[in-house]
Each structure stands twice: as structure tokens, then as C-alpha cells.
Amino acid sequence: MKAVILAAGEGKRLRPFTETLPKVMLPVANKPVLEYVIDAVKKSGVTEVIIVVGYKKEVIMEHLKNYKNIKITYVTQDKQLGTAHALLQARNHIKGPFIVLSGDNIIDQKSILNLIKDKSEYSMLIKENPQPSKYGVVFIEKGKLKEIVEKPKEEVGKFISTGIYKLPKSIFAKIKELSSEGVYGISSVIQSIIDKGETINTIIADLWADIVYPWDLIHLNEAMIHKAPSSVSGVIEKGVIIKGGVSVGKDTVIHSGCYIVGPVVVGQGCEIGPNSCIFPSTTIGDNSVVHPFSQVRNSVVMNDAHIGSSSFIKNSIIGRGSIIENNFSSVDGNSTVEIEGEFKKLEKIGAMIGEDCNIGSNVVIEPGKIIGRKCKIAPLKRIIDNIPSNSKVM
Amino acid sequence: MCGIIGYVGFRDANKVLIDSLKRLEYRGYDSAGVSVIDKKQQLFKDVGEIDVFRKNLPNFKGDIGIGHTRWATHGGVTKDNAHPHLSSNKKIAVVHNGIIENYSKLRDNLKNKGYNFLSQTDSEVIAHLIEDNYKGNLEKAVFQALKKVNGYYALVVTCTDEPEKIVGARKDSPLVIGVGDNENFLASDITAFLKYTNRVIYLNDGETCVISKKDIILLDENNKPIEREENIINWELKDAEKSGFPHFMLKEIYDQSETVHHVIRGRISEIDRTIEFNENVEILLKNGIDSIDIVACGTSYYSGLVGKYLIEKLTGIPVNVELSSEYRYFGTRNESSLVIGVTQSGETLDTLAALREAKSSGCKILVITNVIGSTATRISDAYILTQSGPEIGVAATKTFTSQNLVLFLLALKIAKLKNKIGADELYKYILDLKELPRKVRQVLDQSSEIRDIAFQLKNSKSVFFIGRGINYPISLEGALKLKEISYVHAEGFAAGELKHGPFALLTKITPVIAIVTNDSTYDKMIANIGEVKARGPQVIAVAEENDTEIEKHADFVLRFPSNSNILSCIPIAILLQLLSYHVASLKGCSIDKPRNLAKSVTVE
Numbered sequence: 001m002k003a004v005i006l007a008a009g010e011g012k013r014l015r016p017f018t019e020t021l022p023k024v025m026l027p028v029a030n031k032p033v034l035e036y037v038i039d040a041v042k043k044s045g046v047t048e049v050i051i052v053v054g055y056k057k058e059v060i061m062e063h064l065k066n067y068k069n070i071k072i073t074y075v076t077q078d079k080q081l082g083t084a085h086a087l088l089q090a091r092n093h094i095k096g097p098f099i100v101l102s103g104d105n106i107i108d109q110k111s112i113l114n115l116i117k118d119k120s121e122y123s124m125l126i127k128e129n130p131q132p133s134k135y136g137v138v139f140i141e142k143g144k145l146k147e148i149v150e151k152p153k154e155e156v157g158k159f160i161s162t163g164i165y166k167l168p169k170s171i172f173a174k175i176k177e178l179s180s181e182g183v184y185g186i187s188s189v190i191q192s193i194i195d196k197g198e199t200i201n202t203i204i205a206d207l208w209a210d211i212v213y214p215w216d217l218i219h220l221n222e223a224m225i226h227k228a229p230s231s232v233s234g235v236i237e238k239g240v241i242i243k244g245g246v247s248v249g250k251d252t253v254i255h256s257g258c259y260i261v262g263p264v265v266v267g268q269g270c271e272i273g274p275n276s277c278i279f280p281s282t283t284i285g286d287n288s289v290v291h292p293f294s295q296v297r298n299s300v301v302m303n304d305a306h307i308g309s310s311s312f313i314k315n316s317i318i319g320r321g322s323i324i325e326n327n328f329s330s331v332d333g334n335s336t337v338e339i340e341g342e343f344k345k346l347e348k349i350g351a352m353i354g355e356d357c358n359i360g361s362n363v364v365i366e367p368g369k370i371i372g373r374k375c376k377i378a379p380l381k382r383i384i385d386n387i388p389s390n391s392k393v394m
Numbered sequence: 395m396c397g398i399i400g401y402v403g404f405r406d407a408n409k410v411l412i413d414s415l416k417r418l419e420y421r422g423y424d425s426a427g428v429s430v431i432d433k434k435q436q437l438f439k440d441v442g443e444i445d446v447f448r449k450n451l452p453n454f455k456g457d458i459g460i461g462h463t464r465w466a467t468h469g470g471v472t473k474d475n476a477h478p479h480l481s482s483n484k485k486i487a488v489v490h491n492g493i494i495e496n497y498s499k500l501r502d503n504l505k506n507k508g509y510n511f512l513s514q515t516d517s518e519v520i521a522h523l524i525e526d527n528y529k530g531n532l533e534k535a536v537f538q539a540l541k542k543v544n545g546y547y548a549l550v551v552t553c554t555d556e557p558e559k560i561v562g563a564r565k566d567s568p569l570v571i572g573v574g575d576n577e578n579f580l581a582s583d584i585t586a587f588l589k590y591t592n593r594v595i596y597l598n599d600g601e602t603c604v605i606s607k608k609d610i611i612l613l614d615e616n617n618k619p620i621e622r623e624e625n626i627i628n629w630e631l632k633d634a635e636k637s638g639f640p641h642f643m644l645k646e647i648y649d650q651s652e653t654v655h656h657v658i659r660g661r662i663s664e665i666d667r668t669i670e671f672n673e674n675v676e677i678l679l680k681n682g683i684d685s686i687d688i689v690a691c692g693t694s695y696y697s698g699l700v701g702k703y704l705i706e707k708l709t710g711i712p713v714n715v716e717l718s719s720e721y722r723y724f725g726t727r728n729e730s731s732l733v734i735g736v737t738q739s740g741e742t743l744d745t746l747a748a749l750r751e752a753k754s755s756g757c758k759i760l761v762i763t764n765v766i767g768s769t770a771t772r773i774s775d776a777y778i779l780t781q782s783g784p785e786i787g788v789a790a791t792k793t794f795t796s797q798n799l800v801l802f803l804l805a806l807k808i809a810k811l812k813n814k815i816g817a818d819e820l821y822k823y824i825l826d827l828k829e830l831p832r833k834v835r836q837v838l839d840q841s842s843e844i845r846d847i848a849f850q851l852k853n854s855k856s857v858f859f860i861g862r863g864i865n866y867p868i869s870l871e872g873a874l875k876l877k878e879i880s881y882v883h884a885e886g887f888a889a890g891e892l893k894h895g896p897f898a899l900l901t902k903i904t905p906v907i908a909i910v911t912n913d914s915t916y917d918k919m920i921a922n923i924g925e926v927k928a929r930g931p932q933v934i935a936v937a938e939e940n941d942t943e944i945e946k947h948a949d950f951v952l953r954f955p956s957n958s959n960i961l962s963c964i965p966i967a968i969l970l971q972l973l974s975y976h977v978a979s980l981k982g983c984s985i986d987k988p989r990n991l992a993k994s995v996t997v998e
Contacts, residue, residue: 020839053638058841061638062648074638251659269659287655287831289664304831306664321832356832 001116003041004090006163007034007103008054008077013339014214016354016373016389017319022056024103025063026211027302029225030249030265030283032063033211034103036224041101042070043109044116050090051103052077082184083163084175091172097121100186102163106224108207115166120201122193125164127208134212135160136187138202145200148187161187162208213339214352214370217317221300222281225263240273249286267303285320299350308361316350324353325361325379335368338386354389396477396491397463398569399586400550400560403577403607407459412448414579414586415461419444419987424466425476429487430459431557437487439476458557460550462489469514479518481525482509485554486532488524490517491582492547492567500542516545524551533604536561537617540602546743550580563602568741568769571595571603571610573624578605584627585784592627596767625767641985643787643879647971651835653792654964656781657799658827667821669807674776678758679804679811683732686713687757689721689748690736693790693874694797698736699867700963701801707960708809718744722751729756736801737761738785738793740768749773762800764793778804787986789878791971794871795834795964802827802961826961833955833965840953841972847934847950848976854905857882858896858931859970860889861909862919864963868909872970879985880978889915889922902930907970910937910944911962923947936966 011023018026024034038049048071053060057076064072075089087100099115101107111125124145126138137157139147148161163186175189183189194200209220230245234252244262248254252266255273260266264278267286272278276290279297284290288301291309301307301318308326316330330350337344351365354372360379365371372389381393397418401410411428426447427439436454440447444463462477469475478487494500497516500523505511509522520539527538532553540547546566552559562569562580572579572587572594579587580603584594597603600615612620639645662669670676686705688698695717702713716725718735722744733752737745740763749759750773761774764782771777780796806823809815815823851857857876859869869886876884887896889908900906906926910919923933924947935948939956952973954965978985 020835051638056839058639058644058648058838061645062651065635065637065645065649072638253663253665255665269655271663271665273665287659287828289828291665304828306828321829321835323829356836 001046001096002048002050002094002098003046004050004052004087004094004098004100005034005037005041005103006052006083006086006100007060008052008057008080008086009104010055010080011104011211013212016370017214017217017317019373019389020056020355021059022053023211025056025059026104026217027283027285027300028106028211028217028220029228030267030285031228033106034060034064035067036106037101037103038064038067038070038072040107040109040112041099044112046099046112046116047071048073048093050075050093052086052089054078054080054086083186084189085179085184087186088172088175088179094169094172097166097168099164099166104211105162105164106207106209106220107162107164107205111203111205111207112164114203115164118166118201118203120166120199121168122190122198123166123201123203124190125162125205125208126159126202127162127205128158129160132156132158132160135210136163137161140202143202145190145194145202147194148191150185150187159202159204162205164205164208165190213337213344214317215337215346215349215368217300218298218315218349221283222298225265225281225283228263228265230262234268234270237274244280255292291326302355314350315348317352319353319355319357319373321356322353322359323357324359325363327362328359329364331364331366333367335366337368337370351383396465396582397586398460398477398489398491398548398550398580398582399462400460400489400552400562400580400605401577401587402458402558402560402605403574404457405577407456408451408454410579410590411459411461412444412451413589414581415463416444416448417585417588418463418581418583424471425464425473426462427464427476427478427489428454428459428461429478429480429552430454430456431487431552431554432456433557434554435478435480435484435487435552437478437480439473439478441471441473441476458552458560460487460489460552460560462491472513474513475515477515477517479513479515479521481521483525486521486524486528487552488517488521489550490520490547492565493545494519494543494547495545496543497545519543520547520549524553528553528555530555532556532559533561533602533611533613534617536563537602537613540565548582559604559606561602561604562597564597565599566743566746566769568739569597570767571597571605573610576607578607578610580605585786588627593624594627594767595622595624596772598772599769627766640979641787641975643789643791643971643975643985646785646787646791647968647975648838649783650792650795650968651831651838653780653782653796654799654831654834656783657796657803658830661803662824662827664824664828667817667824669803669810669820669824671778671803671807672776675760675778678732678760678776679808681758683711683808685728685731686711686734687721687728687731687752688713688715688734688736689718689745689752690715691718691742691744693794693871694736694738694742694745696867696871696874697794697797697801698734699870700798700864701734701736701805703864703867704798704802704805704960705808708805709812709814711808711812716748718742718748722748727752727755727757731757733757733759734804735759735761735770735774736763736797737768737770738764738780738790738797740765740770742770746770746773762797764796788988789875789971789974789985791875791968795967798964798967799827799830823960826959830961830964833962834968836955837965837968837972840969841976844952844969844972845976845980847952848973848980850932850934850950851876851882851905851973851977852980854882854903856899856904857884858892858900858904858906859884859886859909860892860906860919860922860926861886862889862915863913864960865909865911865915865966868963868967868970869907871967872907872909872974875971875974876977879974879988880981880983881988882977889919892922893925897925897929900926900929900931904931905934906931907934907936907973908948909966910935910941911966912938912941912956920944920947936969
């Protein structure tokens, strides 16, 4: 069986983290979400994946160049019109029944296996969700799908569509037909199939997780990090204490006096310490440096980041390539954050710093503030508002 | 250059050979051929690309055979001149990479003995010469034949009388053995058989080998058996595939976000503030260095010029950069000089000859290369690997960047050893190095903006690149990239030199690409742009992100990340690689296989 993975989207609500990365490449426990999806389909016996790429596709192709034991074919969706339109780009590579998944949702292998094994021509994975109004809510009768309602205004049901389907090849003709009427979403195509009398089996997924907002990266990291294999390579100097499940990548050096309590993932080529503390559930990306006497807890530090001495980072995201000087502090607490015109109430949230920022020494960021990409913040500043990308705080 | 492959084992030889030839295609590609033994030598040769060749290849049966992709040196591009060449009795088949210097004399002798020649190549001589020496044992015949040959070669030979074995021999041309289970390989390059095995044995100059399904026998220059250990190659076949990119060149340009880490990782420590190389390099550098000669060809030569600037600036040691092909015949030798050879493949013949020449003059040799186990690493006193993974695109991209970075690390190390820079200054450079990957990423992220500017150059007949200081060799390299892949005439100049001649060539339709960095050269570059503009051409400036002044002077501006420092040349070079790529892509050129060019030049 082949799998089509949709990975063309930009993820505007995840800015600034998606300004140079497609949404599917956001890291969870030091691994892009897309890789979780490919891992799961590979383990379910899929031998070939067709990845529909678009926004910043080179980043995906460059990252997956060393991915082993599965054939990867890329097709490009030039304009991000919708999920059905994205799927349509893969039509020339599909000969029989196939599965389609979204590259930005983490899914487990067992659920995919259940989907593949299902006898029905059309089947889909569904999942209970506490915030169904963000998704396509599904109505089910005796295990068959009755209706999908996209982002309903009222609370109407608790199960949502995961966007993962098993479909026959004939779906492409239907998508083409509907796209001429301006319908570009898979949900709408499925709805029209039901309306014509087809039956669609629903299967409840075991593990399914989505990233919608930047802070979801912290929560998903916390949820997934214990699944990362704990293996320690690199150099661990004398006097380092490591407790619990900790993974340290090759060419990394943990200097003397560090205290690390898992679950923690430290990538390759990092330098930590001396005398720094990393507490659960923290991921430090590849080639990052954490200078002496700093403390990082329940945070996501992405690749190539630099964290100065005596810094305190909690419930925060540090974007890749960001350079933070000494005595930085992220204050965590409650906050209301505005994203694309929506207001979200958050608890226990720290700072969210986009990629390639330069943050001077002794900067303090108040809870829930989002710093855009390539911002420069002068020393001794207290940041009380979101800062748009490419800004300077003098 | 020419690519050769031999296979013996349990698979369909035809399939293995064509697959390997496809992977060797980048070495040279005007014609190709294979021969597979099934009682007799089944031979097929043709002119043109491998994909067409694959379609026309008859379905030969057999599990032993040899193949060749040719890049013409002796004799034109014809079917007859393609390899393999057969002996007169049609029993022996030979593929050859190299040059037989005394071939016309050998040819006359063999003709007098009644041997019948079908091609104009020097290589065909070897087939007849082996037949002439054949008395029932192929390796002996090869050994005897090669005694009479002057020149250099990598050879792979089969004979229908001994249909279980392949004989290989090398002198000054690359040949490696791929060790499989119940199958073995011989090829000029590891990528040819990497799909089947990552275990290799390197053959040294003057040695012969005999491979069969189960056995590998190595023979020294006196035909005595010798033992040698296998090496495991860490490259993945996936490294040698395009993984979704339309061209290897574009993939390799994007690879740089990762390969810059490979150079730095394990060599510098931000916390400990140290730079470390392998033991041999450390010993060589601690010996005290008074002067340095860098020898290299092509893009590696331009990297040498970048190295000159870096080493002289940081250490004060004089550096002399020479083209290998000149150094080997001309110039003076100072035995106290450290000679640094820069070669991506480690097999560039001119550079190898220059290094041997330096060695025989008593100089210590340091090699910067991408290929572990290559000839260059074996004739050196110490070597530093660029660790870029295989580079398949003929136009060097990621290896240029890695070579420059290695030279920078080397300059820092020497400066530290000689106390030319203090601990704080060293730390500042280490931080610059650690920040480099993000600058590389930012340049790559601008690909579509660079493509927009490429439209300006698409129809140009001639393009000038100008820069000062370290950006002068970057201008030379920028021009070389454009020439190589887009066939646009391009020249790089030191910006101050324009008025001493090249101005005569400037017209309204000659775009000038000017590299402008915010350092001591800035005002001079602005003045040079003014001089150019006064003569009518369009100026495309490559300038810092926060340089707002430049827009007043240039027609178009391409941006690289700010904070000019000595390392800015690396993002600038990558920006120019993308520019050349997009020009070539817009023109529809054969980017990975530009006409008349070969990846590693293993002939003189």
C-alpha cells in the first residue's frame, strides 16, 4: 500500500516558527512532526510515500535525504488551495487503494494498521477531542460516517476527523469533478461521496495530536518526549548527574557538574554546562550551546541556539539559531495571547522566541509573549508585548 | 573523468553494470560500453547519455562483466573508440582510465605482429598486449603487459578462458575494490557500488588484484600476494541521490546548511574555546611553519586563494597559491614550506603530481580533501577531511564552502599556536563560526529572490564579477560557476583592476555583479560601482541586509546576512552558487553534466 502525505501547508497560526519552515518540519522531541508520520506508516508496512510539498519544500527534501527503507516521491502543489487539491497532485503515482495523511499530525502505527486492514473501500480515522470546534466534527451511525461539519460554531459532537483516510483510486475523478465547482477540501469531497450513498467506515485512532498554535509545541514535546529512546552518546564529563530517560546525541559534550533529570532529549553536537541544570520535559536541539549555571525546564530549545550563562528558561520555546546572552529570564505565568485576531487564555506559559533572534544580556520576557523572527533586543530590556519579526528593541 | 566498473557475483551483471555506470556518469559521459561473459564476450558500446544507452542495451546473460563511461582524451567520440576494447581473438576485454604515453610505439609493434586495431584509442593497445602475453593466466598476462607500458592507468580486464575472474590494476588513476558476500566489485569510485556494499579495499599504485565471486587476491608491484584490511564507508547511497531536488547541484547547495556543521563539529568547542584536528595534523602544525604553498586546480584553487587571505590575515605567515599544473613543472621549492594540497576527490592528477613533486623536494604535505582513502590522503603527511558527503554535480558547491571553512580553522589553529591571536579574539571567531549555519540558512531561504535577479542575467552574453580582498577569489569562483553551468561568458576581477584593462570590454549589456561588504573596502567598492555605472552597464550588488546606502548606487541588490566579518565570504559564495544555478535553470542547461566537463580530472 502507498501513502500520500500532505506537507505543502505553511501554518500561518504558528508564525514566527513557520516563517522559514513548513509546518510539518516543526520539531517535537528533536524530530520533525513529518518524520513521526513517515515512521508510523513505514512500521505499518507502507513501502512508498508520496509527499505533497509546496511551501519551503527544499527544507523537507533536504531533511529527508537520509531517510531509510522507504521510497519517497515528491510532488509539488504550487498554490495551497486545499487538501483535496493537494491530494490530486499525487494522482499519477497511485495505482490502487491508498491512505492519505496530514504531515503535521502525529499518529501512531497501530491506528494506521487498523485503517489499512479495514475491509471497507472507504475508511477514516476519527478521534475524540476536547475542542472539536477547531476541526471537522463527525457524526456517526453504527460505525459509519453520516456527516462532517467543518469548524462548527456550536458544540455539536465530540469526535473529529483526523484527516486520515483509506481511499480507492477512483477518488481522484471525484476530486477533479468537484474542484471544477470550487471545492478543494477533502472533507467536502467525502461529504459528497456520502450524499451519493457510499458508506465510510470510521475507526477510532489511538494517539493523534495536532499543532495549531506555537504553545502546542511545548505541550506536544511534553507528551512525546518520553517515547524518545534514551541513549547516551557523546562525551559526558566526570561529575555529571543524569537521572531518568535522557537521550544525548553524538558529538555532544555535557560538561562537569551538570544535573539532568529526564525525560530530556539533547541533540547532536551540543555543548552543555558546566554546572547547568536541565529538567523535565526539555528538548535541546542539535548544535545548541547552554552556558554555565543556566536552568532549562519544560521547554523546547531548537537547533543552533545559544543560551548564555545564568539564564532561566521555563515553559518556553527558543527558535533555531537564536542567540541569547547571559542572565536571560523567561517569567512564566498566566497570559492572554492574540493570534490571527483570536484571543487565547494560557496558563503557565513562558516566552516564545522565533528563529535567529539576538537577545542581549539581562533581558526579561513576561509570560506568553511571542518574539518574531530575526529580532534584536538590547540588554536590560523587559519585554511586555509581542514583538513582530525583524524588529529592534533598543 | 572516465568511470570504470567490474562485477562478478550472483546477480545479473548487465543490471549491476548499467546501474553503476549511471552513478559514474558524472565522471565523464560522451560514450559508454559494457561487456558481459557468457562463453564469449558479449559487447555493446554507444555514443551519448547513459539513459539512452540503457534503453538500447541488449539483454546479455551472465554474472561477470565490465563497463565504462568515457570522456574522450585520445581519439574522437565514436562508437569504436568507446570501451571495452577486445583483443584480436575476442577473448579478452579491457576498460581503461588514464593515458598510455608510449602507445604509438606499442601499437606499431603489435600491428607488425598481426594484431588488428579497430579504434584510435591508446587503450586498445592494452587489450592486444595482454593477448600477446597470455599463457593461460590472466593476472600474469596483465602483469607482463603492464611492464611494457609507460603512462598511467586504472584497468579492469576479463577473459573468456577464465570466466570466473576479473583482474584490476592501477597506477596514478583511481581504482577501489568493493567487497560483497558472494560477489565483488572493482570501480573508479565508491558510489558505483555503494548500492550493494559499503566495504572497500583500496588498491595502491603499481598493485594488481584478482577478484572472483568469493575471493580477492592483492598483488604488489613484484606480483607477490599481499594482505590488506577492509574499510567501511559511512556514506549512504541516499547521499548520492537527488531526493526530490531537480538537480544534484541544487541539492548540494542546500546540503550546505548541514555540511557546514560537519566541518565545525568535533573540531571546535565553544565552552572550552579550543580548535582541534586529528593527531597527525596537530603534530605537523606544531613543528613550526614559516611559509605555506597551496596547490590546487579549478574551484579548489579559488578556495586556496581564500585560504591565502585567511591565513595571512590571522597568522602573518606568507602564503603562495599555485595552480597544480604549473607548480609541478615550474617555480622554486622551499623545503621548509608546508605544502597544502586542496582537492575534492583526492584524485586530481595535476594536484597529486604537484604534491609528489613537493614531497620529493623535502616539503611536508597537508591535504584537504573530501574522500577518505583517496590517493591524496595516502601520499600526505597529514590530511583534513571536509566531510561533505559525495558531491555529484560537476560544479563544486558544498565542497568549496567546506574547503574554505577548513582553511579558516587551520588559520585559527596556526594563529593560536603562534600566539598571533589572544584567547578573547579566538573566542570571537569561534562565535562567528557557530553563527555561520544560521547565515547559510538565511541565504538559502532567499532562493526565490535570487531567482528573480537571475532573469536579469539570463540573456547576457558576458558577465563581470568584482570584489576586493577575500571577495576577489569569491568573484573568481562566482564567475567560474556561471561559466561552468550556464555557458555564459563570465570573468571575475579584483575591483581595482577593472580600470587597468577590462573596462575596454564593458558595454551597456555587460552586467556587473559587485560584492560589497561593510568593512574597510566599502567606500572603494562604491567608487568602483560608480566607475562601472558611468560606462552604462547594470550593476547587481551583493550587499549586507542592513546596507541602505547601496540602493542609491546599484540597479539591483541581493542581500546576505549582516555583521560583515571574515566569514561573510561563505554566505556570499552560496548566494552566487544559487544565482548561477537559477540562470542555468532558466536557460534550460544541463546543470549536473555541463558539456565538455568532468567531475574529477584524473588526466593531465
